[in-house]
Amino acid sequence: MRIGILGSGGMAKSLGGAWTAAGHDVMIGGRDEGRAKQAAAGIGAAHGTIEEAARHGQAALVAVPAQAAPDLVRANAHNLTGRTVIDCTNSVVPTAGGLMLDGEPMAGQLAAAAPAAYLVKAFNLCHVSIWTLRPPVFENNPLAVPFCTDHPTATAAVEALIRSIGCTPAPCGGLARAAYLEATAALAIGLWWSGSEPRAAFPVHA
Numbered sequence: 558m559r560i561g562i563l564g565s566g567g568m569a570k571s572l573g574g575a576w577t578a579a580g581h582d583v584m585i586g587g588r589d590e591g592r593a594k595q596a597a598a599g600i601g602a603a604h605g606t607i608e609e610a611a612r613h614g615q616a617a618l619v620a621v622p623a624q625a626a627p628d629l630v631r632a633n634a635h636n637l638t639g640r641t642v643i644d645c646t647n648s649v650v651p652t653a654g655g656l657m658l659d660g661e662p663m664a665g666q667l668a669a670a671a672p673a674a675y676l677v678k679a680f681n682l683c684h685v686s687i688w689t690l691r692p693p694v695f696e697n698n699p700l701a702v703p704f705c706t707d708h709p710t711a712t713a714a715v716e717a718l719i720r721s722i723g724c725t726p727a728p729c730g731g732l733a734r735a736a737y738l739e740a741t742a743a744l745a746i747g748l749w750w751s752g753s754e755p756r757a758a759f760p761v762h763a
């Protein structure tokens with residue numbers, strides 16, 4: 558599949574690297590050509606501008622900080638028409654009361670920013686390092702990747718992308734439920750930061 562990545566940081570390199578290793582045609586798009594070129598060279602991807610990456614693929618991964626994502630997607634809405642747009646952003650901020658979500662759910666904001674794209678929330682739960690595993694398998698179980706979307710096109714695309722890197726798609730309902738994926742990330746990251754292990758809270762009874 559052709560995949561454009563908006564952003565050239567950690568997620569672009571790790572998840573983009575998993576996709577190039579799986580044989581996908583990936584373009585990393587960055588606002589700084591040097592950083593995009595370096596990130597792309599490291600994983601065997603092409604590089605370009607944010608706009609070129611938005612136009613490159615059947616799918617586009619939004620891999621910029623949550624605070625920057627709505628404006629970036631809005632500015633590229635015309636480039637993203639008819640494409641699956643994958644939102645992996647987590648809008649979390651540290652507060653005195655712990656890690657909190659900041660503002661309206663990101664998935665809804667990005668869907669509104671590019672109404673003619675097929676928005677899907679996915680890949681936001683795991684730390685960036687997980688996507689460097691080939692494949693991500695834990696206790697003999699392939700990693701489950703939860704996703705939320707309203708669009709059959711996005712479902713087919715994201716399921717194919719998840720399977721291609723050795724993971725298992727976990728459909729979690731429509732985009733309205735993406736807020737739960739965002740809240741789950743905030744809870745899990747908060748647990749990690751406080752020294753706890755989120756997985757220990759979800760044991761499987763024999």
Ligand SMILES: NC(=O)c1ccc[n+]([C@@H]2O[C@H](COP(=O)([O-])OP(=O)(O)OC[C@H]3O[C@@H](n4cnc5c(N)ncnc54)[C@H](OP(=O)(O)O)[C@@H]3O)[C@@H](O)[C@H]2O)c1
Nearest residue numbers: 564565566567568620621622623625645646647681684685
């Ligand atoms: N890191 C994780 O473990 C993890 C896990 C799950 C989800 N996520 C989410 O994935 C997203 C990306 O995270 P990351 O770890 O890849 O971040 P990162 O390493 O800091 O990279 C962020 C990228 O976004 C670009 N960027 C920032 N502001 C921009 C703007 N206004 N316009 C265009 N590009 C902009 C940066 O460009 P410059 O290099 O030019 O600054 C950089 O390429 C975030 O929303 C994060 O919440 C991260």
